[in-house]
Structures are given as structure tokens and as C-alpha cells.
Amino acid sequence: MTDVLNRPATTGTGHANFGRLMTGEWTKLRTVRSTVYSFAALIVSVIGFTALFTFLTVQQWSQMNAGDRAQAQLDPVPQILGSGLFLGQLAICVLGVLVATSEYSTGMIRSTLLASPHRLRTLAAKCVVFTIPVLVVGEVLSFASYSIGKAILSSKIHTSLSDPHVTRAVVGEGLYLGVLGLFALAIGQLIRHTAGAITTVIALVLVLVPLAGLLPGSIGKHVSAYLPTNAGQQIMQIFPKDQILTAWQGFGVFALWTAVLLALASWLLVRQDA
Amino acid sequence: MIKADALTKRYGDRLAVDHAQFTVEPGRVTGFLGPNGAGKSTTMRMILGLDRPTHGTVTVNGVRYDRLASPLREVGALLDAKAIHGGRTAYNHLAVLAKANGIPSRRVDEVIDLVGLHDVARKRSRGFSLGMGQRLGIAGALLGDPGLLMFDEPVNGLDPEGIIWIRNLMKALAAEGRAVFVSSHLMSEMALTADHLLVIGRGRILADQPMAQFIAQHSLSYVRVASPQIGELAPRLAAKGWRVEQRPDYSVHVHGASPSQIGDVAGESGLWLHELTLVQSSLEEAFMRLTADSVEYHAGMPGTPGSPAAATVQAEQQQPGQQQQQPVPGWGEPLSNGNPLSNGKAGRR
Numbered sequence: 001m002t003d004v005l006n007r008p009a010t011t012g013t014g015h016a017n018f019g020r021l022m023t024g025e026w027t028k029l030r031t032v033r034s035t036v037y038s039f040a041a042l043i044v045s046v047i048g049f050t051a052l053f054t055f056l057t058v059q060q061w062s063q064m065n066a067g068d069r070a071q072a073q074l075d076p077v078p079q080i081l082g083s084g085l086f087l088g089q090l091a092i093c094v095l096g097v098l099v100a101t102s103e104y105s106t107g108m109i110r111s112t113l114l115a116s117p118h119r120l121r122t123l124a125a126k127c128v129v130f131t132i133p134v135l136v137v138g139e140v141l142s143f144a145s146y147s148i149g150k151a152i153l154s155s156k157i158h159t160s161l162s163d164p165h166v167t168r169a170v171v172g173e174g175l176y177l178g179v180l181g182l183f184a185l186a187i188g189q190l191i192r193h194t195a196g197a198i199t200t201v202i203a204l205v206l207v208l209v210p211l212a213g214l215l216p217g218s219i220g221k222h223v224s225a226y227l228p229t230n231a232g233q234q235i236m237q238i239f240p241k242d243q244i245l246t247a248w249q250g251f252g253v254f255a256l257w258t259a260v261l262l263a264l265a266s267w268l269l270v271r272q273d274a
Numbered sequence: 275m276i277k278a279d280a281l282t283k284r285y286g287d288r289l290a291v292d293h294a295q296f297t298v299e300p301g302r303v304t305g306f307l308g309p310n311g312a313g314k315s316t317t318m319r320m321i322l323g324l325d326r327p328t329h330g331t332v333t334v335n336g337v338r339y340d341r342l343a344s345p346l347r348e349v350g351a352l353l354d355a356k357a358i359h360g361g362r363t364a365y366n367h368l369a370v371l372a373k374a375n376g377i378p379s380r381r382v383d384e385v386i387d388l389v390g391l392h393d394v395a396r397k398r399s400r401g402f403s404l405g406m407g408q409r410l411g412i413a414g415a416l417l418g419d420p421g422l423l424m425f426d427e428p429v430n431g432l433d434p435e436g437i438i439w440i441r442n443l444m445k446a447l448a449a450e451g452r453a454v455f456v457s458s459h460l461m462s463e464m465a466l467t468a469d470h471l472l473v474i475g476r477g478r479i480l481a482d483q484p485m486a487q488f489i490a491q492h493s494l495s496y497v498r499v500a501s502p503q504i505g506e507l508a509p510r511l512a513a514k515g516w517r518v519e520q521r522p523d524y525s526v527h528v529h530g531a532s533p534s535q536i537g538d539v540a541g542e543s544g545l546w547l548h549e550l551t552l553v554q555s556s557l558e559e560a561f562m563r564l565t566a567d568s569v570e571y572h573a574g575m576p577g578t579p580g581s582p583a584a585a586t587v588q589a590e591q592q593q594p595g596q597q598q599q600q601p602v603p604g605w606g607e608p609l610s611n612g613n614p615l616s617n618g619k620a621g622r623r
Contacts, residue, residue: 014376015343024374031366032359102359110324110357111367111414114349115374117323117340274324 021116021125029099029129038095039137045091046084050145053083054152061156074239076159077166080149081142081173081236089229092134092177093201096184099130100265101194109274119269123189127182127262134181139174146170165238168247172235175251179232179258180205186261189269205229225250228257275300275422275453276321280330283316283477290316292477293330298455300421303448305468305485306457309565313477314457315353318426322351334422346375350415351424355407360400364391364410367399371414385413404431412443423447425456429463441467465489465557475565485557492560497533500525500549507545511536525549 014020029035057072057079064072072079103109116122150159161167184201191197204227212224224230225244234250245253276298283291291313298304308314319325321332323339334342334349342348358367368382386395389409394402399410408428415423425444429437444467448454458464464471471488473481481488496519501507504524512518517529528536533550540547 016345016375020376021374024370027366027370027373028362031363031370032361034361106359107354107357108359110353111371113324114322114351114353115346115371117342117345119340271326273326274319 016116018121021121022129025125025129034098038091042088042091046088046141046145050084050149054149058156073157076157077169077238078236084145089180092181093184096181097188097197097201100185100188101197104192105194113274120266123266123269131178131182135178138177142170142173169236176232179255183258186265189265228254276334278332281327281332282329284328289477294479296472296479296482298453300453301451302469303444303454303467304470305464306472307464308474310459312474315426344375346418348420349422350420352411352415352428353426355411358399361398363396364399365395371417377418385416389413405436422453427458461558461561480564489557489560492564495554496527496529497536498551498553499528499536501547503545510539510543
């Protein structure tokens with residue numbers, strides 16, 4: 001053993017710059033099973049639920065009343081995109097939380113901070129490396145689910161990418177998923193506890209929305225509109241109902257929520273003991 | 275290589291580390307010794323930038339840890355074996371650290387071979403035994419071939435073979451000119467490993483000196499003399515100016531003389547000697563004496579003999595052949611000593 005120690009060091013000369021931190025974070029992401037499982041769950045649920053919903057719509061066509069039918073024919077895109085996304089987005093929420101909290105639950109944070117003690121840079125690298133695959137998969141998935149939904153509905157409802165705002169909505173779904181992943185990562189980094197963070201994110205994404213819908217009057221509508229995921233989903237609307245926020249305004253609000261949470265998480269990360 | 279300057283850490287109203295001032299030099303193993311809760315881990319975490327000091331500074335190679343350009347190339351640390359994601363393989367865990375610091379992949383294979391994890395490198399670390407986990411942590415510490423190595427209680431939970439392996443590793447690393455900083459609460463282990471001693475108690479540095487000097491300064495030694503003519507021998511020894519302490523049996527303890535001097539006195543007077551033994555107190559007793567007042571967490575029991583001095587005297591009062599265990603300051607009477615709580619079985623409390 002001693003003679004191995006005496007061999008000249010083969011450790012190179014690189015510094016822990018941002019590029020290398022990203023490489024490290026990418027290695028982290030691709031060497032755990034939860035990454036693959038989460039993306040698999042996302043793909044299966046988005047495609048699956050889109051196909052299911054559009055198939056059921058076609059099946060139920062004769063039982064639907066005229067008003068509903070007209071609505072469906074006029075504005076099919078949010079239904080196509082939203083049906084798959086509604087539950088599928090949870091897969092990204094869980095992965096985003098895990099990327100942050102698994103460091104604390106496994107104790108890996110100590111190794112991470114020993115290798116890269118520049119905390120802001122490390123968190124930034126983690127965010128970039130996580131968001132890129134989510135965006136890529138999200139966009140591909142968005143176009144795929146739109147195509148599948150369009151194909152299934154084609155006998156009753158016509159829609160196409162060349163229709164006004166449709167391309168923006170489909171591209172927007174991928175962007176929405178990207179920001180959602182970061183949103184979940186920020187909450188995970190703030191709470192530092194897997195179960196607590198996942199519960200919080202699911203509450204914000206799935207529970208808060210119908211609760212806010214119970215608030216009365218104009219105040220209720222405004223609060224509802226500015227909730228992070230409600231605002232974010234405006235980008236997938238073709239004819240937004242209440243027009244409190246336009247498509248890009250809504251997406252901007254969601255991005256702002258995420259940026260504020262990330263800033264808070266960064267500040268705490270730098271200030272707190274590991 | 276490590277310089278701590280008035281390093282202080284306060285948690286609320288509790289002072290975990292109190293104005294610690296010390297330097298850790300290369301080329302030797304520096305043992306960081308203290309009872310549980312003394313502040314060893316907190317100090318190490320502050321050196322590594324995991325915790326922020328309340329006051330004071332600590333630098334590694336002249337800069338704060340988070341200013342190091344390539345931290346793993348300058349400092350390698352094993353804080354605990356559990357800073358690992360169980361779902362990741364050993365190889366991938368090291369690959370993550372290597373890539374973050376621009377260390378080539380072949381170095382990962384090198385350190386895996388170095389610590390003997392070659393056969394399990396592609397297995398998920400969840401299934402590793404404690405020893406394997408420790409070795410993986412050591413591999414991570416050695417990854418960047420650093421000049422400073424820090425180990426926080428590395429022998430905890432290891433089997434004897436593992437303990438010897440780590441001890442030899444640390445000595446070899448120090449012999450190469452690296453600085454090795456190892457913390458422990460096992461005094462006996464430190465005595466075999468460390469060249470320099472840093473003792474901490476209740477957050478305060480109590481000693482900072484070479485190992486041999488520490489033992490010499492803080493230990494007691496005496497010569498145990500047994501003779502059938504002890505009644506005649508003892509006054510002759512006392513007449514030489516040495517302190518002679520009567521024992522319950524036919525022996526005395528002589529302080530301040532060497533065995534050869536006592537043998538000469540006996541020989542000159544034609545007296546028989548049945549026992550002439552130099553008893554040197556160990557690092558363990560020296561350490562107990564020094565930190566007796568600093569033990570943070572006492573598991574006290576009613577009617578406990580308190581001080582380590584009492585423990586030492588009691589030890590000296592043992593008849594040869596009696597297997598009495600010493601009461602330990604703060605921990606009370608061992609259960610096997612006829613303690614009323616004992617049910618007659620010896621063993622762990």
C-alpha cells in the first residue's frame with residue numbers, strides 16, 4: 001500500500017470552476033435511479049393521460065351537449081395539453097425536490113460542500129444541469145402529446161400548429177415544466193427535508209388552486225390568477241377566460257415566484273451551517 | 275497548514291468552541307483529543323467551511339476553505355462514513371467528486387485500488403459495511419492527493435484489522451510530508467498514532483505539545499517495591515529523600531527514584547527484593563486527569579466517586595490478582611464491581 005502512495009500524483013491541475021461544477025452535478029444526476037424513474041413517470045403519465053382523455057372525449061361525443069361540443073371544438077389545445085400535464089407535472093415536482101433534498105437526507109451535502117465550497121456556484125450549477133434535461137424532455141413530450149391528442153381527436157375536432165397561438169402553447173408547456181422543476185428545486189432547498197418539501201410542492205400545485213377558487217369575488221379571482229402554477233399555465237391557454245394575466249405575463253409571474261424562492265434559498269444556503 | 279486564530283463557535287448560549295488557537299504542521303500526525311462534546315467535530319467543520327465561526331478565523335494553507343481554487347487537491351477530509359448517497363455506486367460517488375475538481379478518472383481507479391474496494395466499486399454503496407463505507411470516505415479524501423488530511427474519529431466502529439490499517443495509513447501519509455489531523459476520543463489509539471497532541475475540553479484547548487512531552491508532563495510514575503524485609507527497606511529508601519508510600523500488602527510505592535537506584539539501596543543493605551516494577555501512567559490516565567473537569571456529558575449515578583484522582587488512588591489500591599475495574603469520572607461505578615444495580619453479569623452498560 002505504501003508504494004502506491006509514493007507514486008507521483010496523477011491528479012491534473014484543474015480548478016473547481018463553473019464548468020467542472022456542472023460536470024460534477026450532471027454526474028450526480030445521471031448516476032441515481034430516481035432521475036430515470038421520474039422522467040419515465042413523466043413521459044408515461046403525460047402521454048397516457050393525454051391519450052386517455054382525448055379518447056374518452058371522442059367516445060363521449062354523442063352524449064355531450066351542444067355547448068360543450070362547441071367549446072371543445074373552439075379551444076381544444078388547453079384540454080389536450082392540460083390533461084396529460086395535470087398529474088404528469090408531479091413527476092417533475094418530485095425530481096426537483098429530490099435533486100435538492102437528497103443531499104441532506106443522505107448526508108451527501110457534506111461531500112458536496114467539501115468538493116465545491118463555493119455555495120452559490122454549486123447551487124447555480126445544480127439548477128442549470130437539472131433544468132436543461134427537463135426543458136429538452138418537456139419540449140419533446142409537449143409536441144408528442146399534442147400530436148397524439150390531435151390525431152385521436154381528428155375525427156371530431158380539428159386543430160393544427162398553424163392555428164393562432166397553438167405553437168406558443170405547445171412550446172409553452174415545455175417551458176412551464178422547466179420552470180416548475182426549478183420551483184420544486186427551490187422549495188426542496190428551502191425546506192431541506194424530502195417528505196416536507198414534496199408535500200409542500202404538491203400542496204402548492206394541486207391543492208392551493210381549487211382552494212383559491214373558493215375565494216369570493218374579484219379578490220378571489222386575482223389571488224387565483226397570481227398563484228404560481230395558475231399563472232404559469234396561462235402560457236398554454238389560447239383564449240384565456242378572465243384575462244387578468246396574458247399568456248406571457250402569467251408565465252413571467254411564475255418565473256418571478258421561482259426566482260424569488262431561489263434567491264431566498266441561495267441566501268439561506270450561504271448563511272446557514274451545512 | 276491549518277491556522278486557527280481565536281476560533282469561536284456559539285450555539286445560542288452554549289459555547290461549543292472557545293477562542294481556540296492552534297497550528298497544525300505538516301510531516302506529522304496531530305491528534306485532536308477530547309471527550310465527547312468537547313468541540314472536536316465543530317472545530318473540524320469550521321476548518322472545512324461547513325460551519326461559520328461566530329468569531330475568529332481559521333485558514334488552510336493561508337486561505338479560508340471556501341477560497342481554495344481546487345479544494346480536494348489541498349485538503350482531503352473524512353468526517354463521517356455516511357456522507358454518501360446509498361443509491362450511487364462507489365465508483366460514481368468518487369467520480370462526482372473528481373469531476374467537480376477536474377481530477378481525471380484514472381485517479382478514481384487508483385484510489386479505489388488503494389483502499390481495497392476494487393471488487394465492490396460498481397456496487398451501490400447502500401450495501402456497504404461500516405468498514406467499507408469508511409474506506410470509501412478515505413478514498414474520497416485521498417482523491418486529490420492533498421497535502422492536508424483530516425479524519426474525524428476514523429476508527430469508530432472498525433474491527434481491529436481496520437484500525438491497524440488506518441493507523442498505518444495515517445503514519446505513512448505523515449511520513450510523506452503531509453499534514454495529518456485526526457480527532458478521537460480514544461486515548462489509547464492516539465498514543466499509538468499521533469506525534470503531536472492537541473487536547474480540547476469544553477471548547478477550550480487544554481494542551482498543544484509533542485506527544486512525549488505531554489506524557490512526561492502529565493503522567494505519574496512510581497516504582498513498586500515488594501520485599502519480605504520491607505520494614506527495614508522502607509526507612510532506608512525514605513532516608514534517600516524519596517517519597518515512600520505504604521501499601522496494604524508488603525509493598526511500597528516509591529516516587530522520584532528509578533528501579534536501579536532502589537535496587538542498589540537494597541543490595542547495599544543485603545535485603546531481599548521480591549518485586550521491583552516501574553509503573554508508568556499511560557496517556558489515558560494523563561488525559562483523564564487533564565480533562566476531568568471538562569467532560570461535557572456526565573452519565574451520573576447516585577453515590578458516584580467523582581474525581582479521576584480518586585480513580586487513580588483506587589487503582590493503586592488494587593490487590594494484585596483482583597480484577598476490579600476502575601470507576602470512570604462522570605460514568606460512575608462499573609456494574610460488575612458489586613454495584614447494587616448490577617445483576618451479577620459483567621458487560622456493557
